[in-house]
Amino acid sequence: MFSKTIAQLSQGLQTGEFSACELTRNYLDRISAQDSKFNSYITVTPELAMQQAKAADKSISAGTANAMTGIPIAHKDIFCSKGVRTSAGSKMLDNFISPYDATVIEKFNAVQSVSLGKTNMDEFAMGSSNENSYYGAVTNPWGENRVPGGSSGGSAAAVAAQLAPGSTGTDTGGSIRQPAALTNLTGIKPTYGRVSRFGMIAFASSLDQAGPITKTAEDAAMMLNVMAGFDPKDSTSSNTAVDDYTATLNQPLKGLKIGLPKEFFSADLNPDIANRVQDALKEYQTLGAELKEISLPNTALAIPAYYIIAPAEASSNLSRFDGVKFGHRCENPVDLEDMYKRTRGEGFGTEVKRRILVGTYALSEGFYDAYYKKAQQIRRLIQQDFVNALKEVDVIMGPTTPQPAFKIGEKTADPIDMYMEDIYTLSLNLAGLPGMSIPCGQVDNLPVGLQIIGNYFAEQRLLNAAHMFQQATDWHTQTAPGL
């Protein structure tokens, strides 16, 4: 049961092979038995889950069920869920019970999916290893003492450890794709504006985007069908019509033009990873696709631009955590300034503080033009690179990460080294383009991810390309040793 995909579970529920209650109970039992090894959940909600499963079973027997009805899902603890602690992985919100549901949660509730609980994450989604969580690091099921990636590390580890058949994540610079790559999963970051950000605790508003982490592209398509769509509560959400992402999964890839950015295959790339990616590209050629070398000349500027824009927005977004209205407040403040200083000093972790400082500095009077404005100009150049490239090719492919899962503690001392993790992923967030990561082999028994990048709102095409690859290969069916 635990190795089944969402598509298979959906079929099992429809045919009455098992009920949503049985399925949910099994997952809850497995979480309580196994998760101490992985620490993938911050909060498990068994009562809520069973209640939702019961209601789902009613709809299934009444014949009013959706393909996602009764499917247990784990949600990144960045989505506000009514009546449930929503911590964003921070001490600051350890006591925060959200009084409302995020739009993403509402949408899963509307189709009666079952919420198992809230997954671990880097604090306020800032990190690439899930080591920046107030609730502790998460272990990658693929290797003891290996990180699962971040910031959606808990969401990835939970699916990889079969503690949920699918999960939600968010991706500001690679936080869905990189953990998916490091845990042999499929993850998609949709086009900016495709999924509502309402109720998703903001890190960097112009970059944040929610998406699913699953075992297969088909499952990702099923989940994205629920998540995508215009939301009047999010002014930046798009009212472009939503495609049925499952409808075109099986389209043949003959004639698909794949662009290979030479900047993604440079010396920084682990050669073994490069080989796995090349193997995958050969497979695509077998499927009828054509390869073409392209250039994204401003790729090298992505990290510096990103680490101005994201912290600048974060420094402002995180100002609301001041001890006045909700969340952590220091004990016995002597005055207002003392309350602010100690509340924020105690409530935020090191990486969050680092980014608030960087962002505050970048926006300061006299520095705005040199940093923030310049970074925005670079952002437009990077976007233009992609727009130009995507005139010549249908999709762009390359590695998701420069190396496989690293050891817990390996990079914590060097933030820049950690930031390099996202070198291939974060330029998409700057451009607002959709991207996904799918398993394409292993290096030293650690999974490798292939990144697929598409044009705005081309999620259908990405999922189709991913699905056809998964029909021809079995990398995605491999599970972590010892499961």
Place this chain on the structure above:
Amino acid sequence: MQWEAVIGLEIHAQLATKTKIFSGASTAFGAEPNTQACAIDLALPGTLPVFNKEALEMAVMFGTAINAEIGKTSVFDRKNYFYPDSPKGYQTSQLFYPIVGLGQLDIALDDGSIKTIGVTRAHLEEDAGKSLHEKFANMSGIDLNRAGTPLLEIVSEPDMRSAEEAVAYAKKIHSIVTSLGICDGNMAEGSFRVDCNVSVRHKGAEKLGNRTESKNINSFRFIEKAIKGEIIRQIEILEDGGKIDQETRLYDAEKDTTRTMRSKEEANDYRYFPCPDLLPIVIEDDYITAIRNNLPELPDARKQRFITQYKLSEYDALNLSADKAQANFYEAVVAQCKDAKLAANWMLGEFAKMLNQNDLSIEHSPVSEHKLGQLLTRIKDNTLATNGAKQVLEALWSEEDEVDSIIAAKGLKQVTDTGAIEVIVREVVSNCDKQVQQYIAAEPDKRGKMLGFFMGQIMKASKGKANPGQVQALLVPILDELC
């Protein structure tokens, strides 16, 4: 040494939208603390703003009313600062691209001349909540009902040279926003607040002196007092060889003085940057044209109409049209009594005096337009003499009664029977022998001036009820008989 003051005003007009600028919560004044603050106003994690189009329409109405440039693309920026009544830790405002650009309006000065004052810009922003310092020992309460109320901040050029000009400008803006119906103009409730920027320089000098800003002044009288006091303070410092610190000051109405609130060194670095949660507001020419074509009658146009339609003097027309409520009241009174000049005299005379004495705005007048109209009708049809009419107005002020029943109850009906009046005239003349002798002794062309005494005595003897016109008509021949 001749000094010259240079004054510019920043006016915050609360827009009369039903709901807040970025949320659906009500903007009504005076509710229990925090009952009109929704998740967005409380800045709960994950919440996002949605721009209220009603506020846009109102801002564009103002812009077209002062013939200003309208920003086809205007952008919301975040103004970052920590304060407990600023729930997000930033205020959403417009710095770089405001909705209303350069415009201008005319003010009438006391000497009858007209001066044009430039409006630099007007931008949309959200109001903060309120800190309540009195109610709680050693603590402050925060009421976020006002947080998110839309404000139009109207910034003038430094075109004013005296407190009187500044007040005339503020009154003009007040009359425009209330005539447009975009602001209730209630200064006591904080719907219309004024920041006064004041500097002084030698007359004829080009360079501006260091300025101070006196914030949040909420009455026209206080604006005048604050500016006058500030001009004197600055001149005294400069004449003593000192220099003016650029600082923010607070006007204390009780002490009638301004004091330092924060110095330039303590000024915040607001770290403005474009709000990534809101799209730029893009408006079309058609939208602006439609608003321009549907503007209600503005104070200047109404003044002109009063002059032509009611044959009022420039002075009366200006004073009756400046305030929308007063102008509406006036027109209702005219409609009832059919005498525009009589209505103007009473509205600006006796009626205005009573409002002033009771410190009431016209909206809170205990005497309705209808009753004042009835009263004036009774003057017009000679039922009441002026003196009697004043007594009726006083009675109307304190009791709920009809004009005619007050006249009857108080016996104020004017005596118009010539025979009865002649009896009184002859009686007074016979009792004032000394004055009659003086009258006889006077040169004929000086006699006219002496009639006043007899008129007064006769009116007194008739208890104010004799018709003054008839009295005069009878008095002169009776006196002349004696000569």
